[in-house]
Amino acid sequence: MEEHMEPAIKYRLIKKDKHTGARMGELITPHGTFPTPMFMPVGTQATVKSIAPDELDAMGAGVILANTYHLWLQPGEQIVEEAGGLHKFMNWDKGILTDSGGFQVFSLAKHRDIKEEGVTFRDPVSGSKMFLSPEKAMQIENALGPDIMMSFDECPPYFETYDYIKKSVERTSRWAQRGLEAHQNPDWQGLFGIVQGAGFKKLRQQSARDLVSMDFPGYSVGGLSVGESKEEMNRVLEFTTPLLPENKPRYLMGVGTADSLIDGVMRGIDMFDCVLPTRIARNGTCMTSHGRLVIKNAQYAHDFGPLDDECDCYVCRNYSRAYIRHLIHVNETFGIRLTSYHNLYFLIHLMQDLRQAIADDEVLEFREMVFEKYGFNQL
Ligand SMILES: Nc1nc2c(CCc3ccccc3)c3nc[nH]c3cc2c(=O)[nH]1
Numbered sequence: 535m536e537e538h539m540e541p542a543i544k545y546r547l548i549k550k551d552k553h554t555g556a557r558m559g560e561l562i563t564p565h566g567t568f569p570t571p572m573f574m575p576v577g578t579q580a581t582v583k584s585i586a587p588d589e590l591d592a593m594g595a596g597v598i599l600a601n602t603y604h605l606w607l608q609p610g611e612q613i614v615e616e617a618g619g620l621h622k623f624m625n626w627d628k629g630i631l632t633d634s635g636g637f638q639v640f641s642l643a644k645h646r647d648i649k650e651e652g653v654t655f656r657d658p659v660s661g662s663k664m665f666l667s668p669e670k671a672m673q674i675e676n677a678l679g680p681d682i683m684m685s686f687d688e689c690p691p692y693f694e695t696y697d698y699i700k701k702s703v704e705r706t707s708r709w710a711q712r713g714l715e716a717h718q719n720p721d722w723q724g725l726f727g728i729v730q731g732a733g734f735k736k737l738r739q740q741s742a743r744d745l746v747s748m749d750f751p752g753y754s755v756g757g758l759s760v761g762e763s764k765e766e767m768n769r770v771l772e773f774t775t776p777l778l779p780e781n782k783p784r785y786l787m788g789v790g791t792a793d794s795l796i797d798g799v800m801r802g803i804d805m806f807d808c809v810l811p812t813r814i815a816r817n818g819t820c821m822t823s824h825g826r827l828v829i830k831n832a833q834y835a836h837d838f839g840p841l842d843d844e845c846d847c848y849v850c851r852n853y854s855r856a857y858i859r860h861l862i863h864v865n866e867t868f869g870i871r872l873t874s875y876h877n878l879y880f881l882i883h884l885m886q887d888l889r890q891a892i893a894d895d896e897v898l899e900f901r902e903m904v905f906e907k908y909g910f911n912q913l
Pocket residue numbers: 576578599600601631632633634635636637684687688689728755756757758759760787788789807
């Protein structure tokens with residue numbers, strides 16, 4: 535009789551907001567216990583671009599993301615395994631989550647072909663033919679050694695036909711089962727099932743039913759933040775998160791901006807990731823309490839105030855808009871470090887404020903205040 539391994543990932547629900555679906559809790563991992571709702575910085579190539587681990591720690595990051603697809607192609611998962619796994623390789627001793635690579639194949643690779651067995655594609659760097667399957671993805675993720683790993687799934691185009699999405703959901707469920715069986719790591723990393731189904735309620739119900747029956751330690755809501763409107767995403771979340779067990783963590787992939795984070799939390803999501811904070815930082819776009827600020831604009835050339843007068847981060851306490859604008863203008867890497875640090879701090883602390891609003895049953899008031907301050911700026 536196979537002994538039932540104790541999953542390494544647990545979720546503890548602490549409190550629900552009285553007026554919305556928002557909830558606060560704790561994510562328990564082998565590398566620490568972290569408060570939810572949480573924002574997880576993305577470190578695709580085993581680094582959160584230009585930010586050192588002690589800076590991530592100082593800003594309150596708990597779980598960061600790495601990309602199986604990228605690390606498999608370069609430097610290869612065996613090198614990371616020889617280093618003792620991702621935590622040692624990148625000198626980060628808190629939580630790490632890896633995606634399974636399927637999404638990246640579809641968003642980055644050319645000549646990809648999807649079959650029941652798995653996905654074949656051409657490595658854009660070396661040009662060689664590659665093959666990724668649920669079994670192969672588990673082997674790579676196990677070698678990388680994260681605390682949380684994603685099942686191998688297909689994230690289908692959002693606006694496909696019902697029939698296409700139905701077939702895709704059924705295959706993703708079969709792939710999830712194969713991944714569960716192939717997952718042989720002795721200390722049972724936290725494997726999450728990924729719910730698909732695009733915008734179809736019946737298919738989201740089918741996907742959730744299949745995955746919940748496999749009893750994963752956590753669940754991702756996939757297939758969103760792929761070009762659909764924010765209203766559409768909220769509509770799908772409205773009927774999807776209630777299908778997931780209340781005592782398991784829920785992770786909305788690829789989200790996002792302040793308004794989407796708040797709206798996701800209000801619909802029962804606990805974990806978020808997005809490349810946006812560091813990606814837009816590279817061209818000098820900053821997330822502030824009054825919406826987005828493009829630091830290159832001439833209006834900031836003589837502005838010696840902080841990026842955000844409501845932010846208490848290291849950047850806002852020590853550097854001016856004029857200085858940061860100058861650095862970005864002359865393409866100094868220090869400028870990108872400063873805008874990246876502030877943007878990550880901004881989202882991590884937005885979640886801290888949200889947790890407080892949940893504790894006080896004031897999530898609706900918090901949402902009002904944030905949206906009012908932003909006005910009609912892009913969030
Ligand atoms: N496996 C998977 N990943 C997705 C990502 C990448 C998140 C990610 C994880 C780890 C590192 C980087 C990115 C999505 N990003 C936006 N929408 C997304 C949907 C999916 C999805 O449906 N499935």
